[in-house]
Amino acid sequence: MLKKGMDHGSKEMVEVIKNDYRASADIGLKRCMQCGLCTSNCPATRHSEYDPREMVKMVLDDNHEILDNPDIWNCFYCYTCQSNCPVNNSPCQVNQILRQKVLLKGGKSQRIYEFLAYGYSYMDFGVGSIPSDFFDELVKDFGEDYLQLKLNLEDIREELGLDDYNLKGNSLNEVKNILIESGFKKKLETFKDAVESKS
C-alpha cells in the first residue's frame, strides 16, 4: 500500500518544467485532467510502452522515476498531443524538458548519440537538414526516388526558381562561431566522448 504521510511532497518537477524556456508560457500542465486523449492519439504509444498521460502524472506527482523510464525516449516530437490536449498541456514539451534533464545529468548519452549527426550537420551547413548519415535508411524507406531527389536537389531548386538554401561565407562562419561560443559544439563533443569512451 502507498502510504501518504503529512509531508506535502515536492512540486519541484512541475515548477521546473513550467518555468523552463522550452515550455509555452500558458502551458496547462497543472490543469491536466488525466483524460488520456494524448495517449489515445500517440503514434509512439502504438509502437511502444510510452504513455504520455502517465508521464505527465508522474511529473505532477513529482515522481523522479520518470527520468529513468526508457519509454520517454520513444516520443518523436510529432506534437499531436500538444495540438489535441483539451487543457492546453503539451506532453511533448514536457518530454523534451525531461530528456534534457537526464542528458545534463550525464545519463542516457547513447540516446542522443544517435542524433548527434544532426548537430554536426548544423555546424557544417548552418541550417537544419537531414544529415547524410541517414541517407541509407531513407533510401531503404522511400526507395530510389529519395536518392534522385537528394542528388538533383540543387538543379530542381534552380528549375523552380528557388535560391540556394545553403549558407555560405561569412554567414556560415557566423553561425559556426555562435555555435562554438554558445557551447553547442562542446556539448556535442561531450556526448560523443561519453559514448565512445565506453565502447
Next chain:
Amino acid sequence: MNNTKSKTLETQDIINKTRATKKQDSFSTKSGERVGVFICRCGGNISDTVNIQELKSSIDANFVGEFENLCSINCRRHIREEIIDQNLDRVVIAGCSPLTHLKTFQNYADPLNPYMVEMVNIREQCSWVHSDKEKATKKAISLVQAGVEKVKKAKALSKIISRTEKSAAIFGGGISGITAALSLANQGVKVTIIEKNPTIGGFMVKIGKVFSPEKLAEECSLCILNPIINDVINHKNIKIMTKTRLLRAGRRSSYFNLILEKDTSFVHEDRCIACGKCADVCPVEVPDEWNQKMTMRKAIYKPFSQAVPDVYTIDVENCIQCGKCEKVCNMDAIDFKLKSEIISLKSGSVVIATGHESYDLTKRPEYGYGRFDDVISQLDLARILGVNGPTLGKLQKISDGKVPERVVMIQCTGSRDEKTDGKRYCSKVCCMVALKHASIIKDKYPDTEVVICYTDLRTVGMYENYLRYVQDKGIKFIRGRPGEVTKINDKLVVRVEDTLQRKPMEIETDMVVLSEAIEPSEGTMELAKKLNVGLSQDLFIKEKHSKIKPANTDVERIFVCGTAQGPKDITDSVSQANAAAAKVSEQIKCGTEAEPPVAVIKNSLCSHCGKCIEICGFKAVYRDEEYISIDPMACRGCGACAGSCPEGAIEIKGLNDQELFAQMDGLLSDKKEGEVRILAFLDNVGYTAADTIGNNRVTYPESIRIIKIPSINRLMPEHITYAFDHGADGILLAEYPDECMLEAHKAKIQELSDYVASKGIASNKLRFYKAYAPHFRGLAKQFENFNQDMLAEKGK
C-alpha cells in the same frame, strides 16, 4: 445663426454663474436653519469614554440634549416634542452608526424630511476605538459640530417613484420562456412570447424523453410539455408571436419600446385549419430540421404534429411559389402577396429565454461526424429513439438500417476543451443525457452493448441515484477521452486510453454517439446587442450576480432564464424561469421606489455627448429618442457620470457639494498646531469595515476622521483641494472594488492622482485602499500607518 450662437453663450454664462454661486455657497453659512442635537449615552457605551457634559456644552446649535438610550421607543416622543417645541427644521443624532439606526431616527424625526436627519457616529468611530477620554471627547465635539454644519446644508429630498408597465415581452418559446410566460400571465401580467421559429416548444419537444432521478425512469417530454403549452395557448394574458424577431429596442424609464419583425409565411394563420392538403401537393422536398435532417419535409409544412400554433407555414427560402398549395387550399389561407410585418410593442419588462444551440460537431473532425454515417450526436439519437422520429423509435444505424451491436458514446465533445472552437465550460447535461439514452437502449435492445467514454461523470446531487439505476442495467464505462474515431476494414474504431488500466485501446463499434456541447446561440448574442445586455466570457447572457441575482441581467428590467444564461437542464431552466417571472412581478408590484443618492440629468445643459453612458457600469444611463436619461432604479448615485460630464449637467441628489464642504470644514476647523488630521472617505463597504473596527474594539488614532460617500467617484479634484487647503494632512479613499465599476474607479484614481501631482502635493498624502467588509483589521492598519507617516513628516 447668430441667435443660436448668442443662446449658447448665454447658456455657458448660466453654467459659469451656477458654478460660481455653488462655490460661494459652500463658504458662507445661511442663517435661519434651526438644528437640534440629540446625544446618546448608549448606556455607557459612549458616555464611559466621551465626557457628555463637555460635549453638550461645546456644541453650537439651537438645541442640545442628552439621552440614555436614544433608540428606545420612548425617545421617539422626546425627539418629536423637541422638534415641535424648539421649531427645529433639522436634526443631528450623535450616537451609533447610521448603518444600524439611520432608518430608526428618520422615523423618530418623522415631522421632518428624512434627509434632514444627520447621524454622527461617536460610538463606532470614537468611544469604541479610542481610550484616551480627553482626546475622545475633543474628537466627539469636532465630529458632532461637523454634523451640525453638514445638516445645515441638507436639502429635503423625496423618494423617486417609478412605475413599471404591467406587461412583459419574453424572447424565446422554449420551456424557459413558456414557464416564465405562464407564471406572469397567471399573476395578471400581459405577456407576449416572441419566438423566431414557426412553433414554440424549443428543444424539449424534440428530445422525446427526459430523465427523472425521482422516479428512476425516462418520462415522455411531450406529455409533460403539452398541458403547459395548452395553458399558454388558452391564456387570455398571453400572446404568441412566431417567426418574429427583434429589430430595435428603445429604453424608457418605465418600459421598453420594441420594434419587432414578423416574417411572412404566406399563410393567414387565422384561416389555416391544418388539414395538410397543401403539403400533399407541394413538389419541394428539403431536409427536416425536426428530425435532425434525417428525413425530408415539404416547403409548406407543419414542424411536427403537436406544433403550436397549429398551422402550416411556408419555408420562404425553399418555396418555388408554384401555387399548387394555393389552389388546393379550401380555406383560402395561402397568399403569396403577404409581406413581413413590422410591429411595435410596448413592454414593461423583458425576459431573455432564447435558449442555446448544439455544438457544431464538424468542428471536431477527428470524430468523423458528417464523414461517417454512423457517427451521430446525442440529439440525433434522441430523434432516432423518439416514437415520433425518423425510425418511429427503432434504434437503427443510418448506414444500413440494422440494429447496432455496440454503441460507443463520447462525452465532452466540444466541452471542457480549451482548443480553438472548443468550449471551456462543462455543458452540465451531457452525462445525464448519455445515461438516459443508454438506459433506453438497454431496455429495448438488451443485446446491444453501450460503452460510455468519459473524463469525469458529473451526476451531481440526486442525479447520482439515476446513475446507479442505469449502472444496474449493465453499461460499460471507460475512463478516457477518445482521440479519434476512424474506420478500419469498414468498421468504426474508437481510439481511447482506458486510463484506469493504463491501456491504450481501439474499440470496434458500429455506432458512435457524440455528446455535443451546449453553446450560446447566435440569436441570443444578436438580441443582447440590441438590448445592450452584457455577455459572459463564454458569450452567454451574463447574470447580474451569479450568487444573489441569478435571473437579473446588467440592465434594469431585463431578466434572463434557461440556457440563454448558461448550460443547464430542464429542472434548472424552469427554476430560473420562475425566478425571472418573480423578479418581473416584484418590479411591477413593489420595485417602484428608488432612494437617493441618485444622479439626475438636467436636459437643458446636456449636450448628448454620451460620456456618462460609457462610464456607468450599472448601465443606468441610456439614450432614448430625445434625451439621455438615468434610470433611478439602476442608479447607485456613485457620481461617476457627474465626474465625466463636460457640461456639469448631472447632479447627484443625496449628498450635495455644500454638505460635503461643510462636513470637511467641520472636521478640520478645530485642528491645533502640530496636530495631524486625515480625512477618510469611505463607501458603504469601507464604512461597514470601519464600524466593525469599532465593534471589535480595535483602536486607531484620533486623527482619522471619516466621511461616508456613495463612491470615490463622487469626489472631484475641487473636493481634494478643499480638504488640503483646510488643513487635511492626508486623504484616504477606500472603496470595495465592485467589478462593474472597476474601469471608472481606475479612471478616478488616475484623475485624482494626476491632479494632486500637478498641484505639487506629495503622492503619499492621497491614498487609495480596497475595502473588504470582513477585513476590518486591514483598514485599521491603513489608518495607523497613514497617521504614523504623516506624524513623521511633521517631525521633519
